[in-house]
Structure formats: C-alpha cells, structure tokens
Amino acid sequence: MKVPSYRASWLLLACVLSIPAVHAEPVQVMNSGGFSAAYKALQPEYERSSGDTLSTAWGPSMGESPQSIPNRLARGEPADVVIMVGYALDRLIAQGVVDPASRTDLADSRIGMVVRAGAYAPDISTVDALKKAMLQAESIAYSDSASGVYIERELLKKLDIEAAVKPKAHMVEKTPVGQLVAQGRYALGFQQVSELKPVAGVQLVGRLPEAVQSVTRFAAGVPFAAKHPEAGRKLIRFLASPQALPAVVASGMDPLPGQ
Structure with a gap:
C-alpha cells in the first residue's frame, strides 16, 4: 500500500481546513x-x-x-x-x-370548541345548534387573543345571545383555554383549533360553522x-x-x- 508523503498529507489537510464551515446562528x-x-x-x-x-x-x-x-x-x-x-x-x-x-x-386558523373528555358534546354543526349549545352551557371560556376577541365582540351579537351568554362567559389570559376545560372549570372552551388539539383531557367537538367562523x-x-x-x-x-x-x-x- 502506498503511504502518502508528508507534503501530500499537508496539502490534504490544508484543503479540508479551507472549506468554509456552516455559520450557525x-x-x-x-x-x-x-x-x-x-x-x-x-x-x-x-x-x-x-x-x-x-x-x-x-x-x-x-x-x-x-x-x-x-x-x-x-x-x-x-x-x-x-x-x-x-x-x-x-x-x-x-x-x-x-x-x-x-x-x-x-x-x-379557524376557531373550534372543546368539552372536558368524557363530558356531553353538544352539536355545533349548524348556526342554530351552536346557538343552542352556548345558551344551554353552564359556563364558557375563550382566549384573550384573536379568537376570543371575535367571540366576545362579534359572534355573540351575530347569534343574538349576548345578553344571555355574557354573564357566564369568561375571557382567559395566558392559560390555554383547553387546560381550564380539562380541569372542569368551564363547560365549553373556544380557541384556535391548533391551540386546542394538543391539550390533554379535552375532546374537540368541532369547528364553528363556516357561516359564523372567523378565519385568522x-x-x-x-x-x-x-x-x-x-x-x-x-x-x-x-x-x-x-x-x-x-x-x-x-x-x-x-x-x-x-x-
């Protein structure tokens, strides 16, 4: 087997060292x-x-x-x-x-609704069904970001249930809505579907009907x-x-x- 000369080894090392490294940030x-x-x-x-x-x-x-x-x-x-x-x-x-x-x-991103795992999951597939579910719920939670702002300022008015629902509806800061529903603190929870899906202990009932959906x-x-x-x-x-x-x-x- 031919052994590389000292000069050849030095040239090979020089070539390797001359290759620019990826600059990580x-x-x-x-x-x-x-x-x-x-x-x-x-x-x-x-x-x-x-x-x-x-x-x-x-x-x-x-x-x-x-x-x-x-x-x-x-x-x-x-x-x-x-x-x-x-x-x-x-x-x-x-x-x-x-x-x-x-x-x-x-x-x-679209808004969805969860209930606690194992709890009754009301139908929200139509606007009328959603309205009924919100009126019958003991308590409702939504986030302080885009989805909750829409529900509080627009959706309740669109469904004509603002006066009946506002006293039992709560805007939640910082904590993911699904976590509070999983703990049993609220019956229904509304937030972006992508924020509800990872939460353990809740069941994703579905998305808001497209006629009253808010796409963010x-x-x-x-x-x-x-x-x-x-x-x-x-x-x-x-x-x-x-x-x-x-x-x-x-x-x-x-x-x-x-x-």
Missing part, C-alpha cells in the same frame, strides 16, 4: 399560540438542517398581559422573528417595529431591531415552504389559498 423567536404546535413539530428538523438554534418566547399576539408579543417588544426583549396574528403584525409594521419587506403569510391568518416578520435578521428571514422561508406544510396542516391549521 442563535435565532430569537417570539411565537403566539395559534402557530405553536406546527412550530414545535418543525423546530427539530429546522435546527438539524440549518445548524441554527431557535430560542423561543411565547405570548399572545395582542392583549394587555406582559407576555404579549407587542409588550415584549416594547420592553426591548430581543427577537429575530415574530410569528403572530397577521393584523396584529400589521400594527407593528405600521408602528415601525417590524420590517414590512419581511412580512410573510404562513397559514389560516398567521404571519411572520423580522423586527428592525433583530440581531440576526438574515437568519430570521431564512427561518421564515422554511416555515412558509411546501416542506413545512404537512406539519402545519397536522397541527389543525389550514393551508393558504392556492397552496
């Missing part, structure tokens, strides 16, 4: 509830393929809680990517917080203050890619029209 992400399940499913694959490490802060897209994404950004918490309700992201763009050129739609589009963007903006854009391209779509759909979200 620590990417700070702020993510709201609706896209959380899809993001968690996709994170390991993305970190393996990109070499980047994702560090995530969780919070609603809006609201007064300290954990909300707008409040986190206002306090100066770092973020290379924000994933949130599209119209809430548009507000941050209008305020000069997020780069409008980075804005990317990711998926649509989730989107992502890069704040102007991002320390790693290019890494942030790379992550957003991945989340919006066909490669990510199966995990997005499995989470309970819907593809964008045309996908």
Whole structure:
C-alpha cells in the first residue's frame, strides 16, 4: 500500500481546513399560540438542517398581559422573528417595529370548541345548534387573543345571545383555554383549533360553522431591531415552504389559498 508523503498529507489537510464551515446562528423567536404546535413539530428538523438554534418566547399576539408579543417588544426583549396574528403584525409594521419587506403569510386558523373528555358534546354543526349549545352551557371560556376577541365582540351579537351568554362567559389570559376545560372549570372552551388539539383531557367537538367562523391568518416578520435578521428571514422561508406544510396542516391549521 502506498503511504502518502508528508507534503501530500499537508496539502490534504490544508484543503479540508479551507472549506468554509456552516455559520450557525442563535435565532430569537417570539411565537403566539395559534402557530405553536406546527412550530414545535418543525423546530427539530429546522435546527438539524440549518445548524441554527431557535430560542423561543411565547405570548399572545395582542392583549394587555406582559407576555404579549407587542409588550415584549416594547420592553426591548430581543427577537429575530415574530410569528403572530397577521393584523396584529400589521400594527407593528405600521408602528415601525417590524420590517414590512419581511412580512410573510404562513397559514389560516379557524376557531373550534372543546368539552372536558368524557363530558356531553353538544352539536355545533349548524348556526342554530351552536346557538343552542352556548345558551344551554353552564359556563364558557375563550382566549384573550384573536379568537376570543371575535367571540366576545362579534359572534355573540351575530347569534343574538349576548345578553344571555355574557354573564357566564369568561375571557382567559395566558392559560390555554383547553387546560381550564380539562380541569372542569368551564363547560365549553373556544380557541384556535391548533391551540386546542394538543391539550390533554379535552375532546374537540368541532369547528364553528363556516357561516359564523372567523378565519385568522398567521404571519411572520423580522423586527428592525433583530440581531440576526438574515437568519430570521431564512427561518421564515422554511416555515412558509411546501416542506413545512404537512406539519402545519397536522397541527389543525389550514393551508393558504392556492397552496
């Protein structure tokens, strides 16, 4: 067997060392509830393929809680990517917080309803059935984000049950609605389907009828203050890619029209 010369070995080592290494970045992400399940499913694959490490802060897209994404950004918490309700992201763009050129739609999200596992599951397949279920329920909970805002400000009026339901309806901050339903604290719970599906101890009854459904589009963007903006854009391209779509759909979200 021919043994490589010292000079040949040195040249081989020099060539190996001259190959540029993949430059990994620590990417700070702020993510709201609706896209959380899809993001968690996709994170390991993305970190393996990109070499980047994702560090995530969780919070609603809006609201007064300290954990909300707008409040986190206002306090100066770092973020290379924000994933949130599209119209809430548009507000941050209008305020000069997020780069409008980075804005990317990711998926649509619909509202669903759960009951405690093993409890009676009322029919909500039609508008009349939904109205009856809400009138007969002992208590109702919904989130302080997009889905709950819609239910409190619009759905109850559309169904003409605001006066009857408001006294037993509660807007929940921070805690996932499904968790409180699983604990027996509320009879019916409404939130984005993708936020209800991962919760143990509840049964997903179904989605709101399409005639009174509210479709929330989730989107992502890069704040102007991002320390790693290019890494942030790379992550957003991945989340919006066909490669990510199966995990997005499995989470309970819907593809964008045309996908």
